[in-house]
Amino acid sequence: MKFKINLASQPYENAQRFFLLWGAALLAAALFTAALVYGAVAGWRHTHAVSQKIAVEKSTLEKLQRLEQQDLAILNKPDNRDVRDKSQVLNSLILRKEFSWTLIFADLERLVPTRLHVISIAPQLDLNNEIEVHMVVAGDSREKAIELVQNMEKSREFRHAQVLSESSTLREGTGTQPGDTVQFEITAQYVPVTAAAQEGSGQ
Secondary structure, three states: OOOOOOOOOOOOOOHHHHHHHHHHHHHHHHHHHHHHHHHHHHHHHHHHHHHHHHHHHHHHHHHHHHHHHHHHHHHOOHHHHHHHHHHHHHHHHHHHHHOOHHHHHHHHHHHOOOOEEEEEEEEEEOOOOOEEEEEEEEEOOHHHHHHHHHHHHHOOOEEEEEEEEEEOOOOOOOOOOOOOOEEEEEEEEEOOHHHHHHHHHHO
16 A cells, blocks of 8 residues: 655645636736727727817808808998898898798688787798798787697797787777787797698608
């Protein structure tokens, strides 16, 4: 019978297993660190690219604003007053072409609640060359004016309807009727039914 006796002062350790375990741990840590570095670099590159695009767009916008200011300065010169007046006339002609009194009154007939009537209506072009309608209506309650605004917001022909002012002091001869106690000024963007249909089909 044979016996194996280890007479060393320090028992033998399996160094190969130790190095394998620590090597795997170091490799995993290295891969994780590499992934973090790659993500940080990719994020920096993306942010840098976005910053460059923003700078380019900002520069373009500033250039366009400078050109706009130059054009306005030229247009406002006394020598160019005729051109400016002609442009206003052309805008007015475009407004008349797109605006139909018959059509808007037909639209309002569907939207105006009972005991509320239109006293006056005035179309004009806003800063975006859109048709904006200013109306004065009168009735016997504030709720009817709010209902009209809500009806206009639900329709396809009117947008951004709102009450600008309210008055309980009514003057005779201004289109008021017996029983009217309040008067309202309402504004809204008007989109003719043909334009509204085209926008709806494009969506």
